Amino acid sequence: MPRARTVVLLAGAALLARGTRRAMRRRIGASPLWPMPALEEPVSGQGHRARRGPSAHRVLVTERTSPAEGVVQLRLEGPDLPPWEPGAHIDVVLPSGLVRQYSLCGDPADAGTYTIATRLVDDGRGGSREVHEQLHEGAEIEIRGPRNRFPLTDAPAYVFVAGGIGITPVLPMVRAVHAAGTARWRMVYCGRDRATMPYADEAGKLGAEVTSGRPDLGFLAGVPAGTAVYCCGPQGLMDAVAEALPEGRELRVERFTAAAAAPGGAFEVELRRSGRTLTVPADRSVLAAVRDELPNVPYSCRQGFCGTCRQRVLEGEIDHRDELLTDAERDGSMLICVSRCLGERLVLDL
Structure with a gap:
């Protein structure tokens, strides 16, 4: 260890x-x-098309360069982009609707501009290839954040x-x-x-x-x-x-990929507003079990990075396993794609 x-x-x-x-x-x-293995693209996944939230911004790709073999750098410009500090990243909503996270690697004092870079991962989950093949100068995309x-x-x-x-x-x-x-x-x-x-x-x-x-x-x-x-x-x-x-x-x-999840036992989840109760087996996520009953519950990354699947918890002790929420945000809510129950029962506001 x-x-x-x-x-x-x-x-x-x-x-x-x-x-x-x-x-x-x-x-x-x-x-x-x-x-050294090729890094996976920053963690997210696929599912429902990303929903535009209050932190969403439309940006234009104004410059595309290649700072190294297999790497694309994009300069993104838009009005009223929030300031950021070293270590921050943004969510990029790709043309297909996939959401990926990329670190900001430019100049924090360059107002109205964000710079990101991504390496093409041939055996990845498709996000890096979409960036390399579809995001050229003049493309307009949606981003969210930044978060740090x-x-x-x-x-x-x-x-x-x-x-x-x-x-x-x-x-x-x-x-x-x-x-x-x-x-x-x-x-x-x-x-x-x-x-x-x-x-x-x-x-x-x-x-x-x-x-x-x-x-x-x-x-x-x-x-x-x-x-x-x-x-x-x-x-x-x-x-x-x-x-x-x-x-x-x-x-x-x-991390560029989610940490390996620790094992967990089965537990019960009540969907209070829907009046349904279901069992989450040890080998399934809360998200997967809930979507069997409520197929329209949104999600994106399925690995605890993007926050799309965050739900309010009315009762029960949460086993938080995400890489996103702060301690304050974890009080009464969870990312149901990765987090579980420490006891035998959770009640969700669904």
């Missing part, structure tokens, strides 16, 4: 030091580790480790910390080969250690207490970083 405590940050704005904020404004006004469950916290020192397309949420953090000049930092960026590593040149100019092949993580054993350690990349890389850290150090990670 890894000795370091791994923290998947769920929500909240990034709380940067005042010096970091001022400097930013001045500057910009368990798979195997090797060979991977915020950059205030710390006296930082360590950043990124693998492949996992550079996207990390690069804005490194830019901010480098520009502030108030904290020590070190970054290791690795990939299969340099040609497939987006933003490798920029990372190198900032002072990152850019390497193709297996990274040397031995330095992590000497990371002092209080250092904020961030990692985004394949699961094998995150596991290796966690194993290399001293006991008691926290590792903050951004």
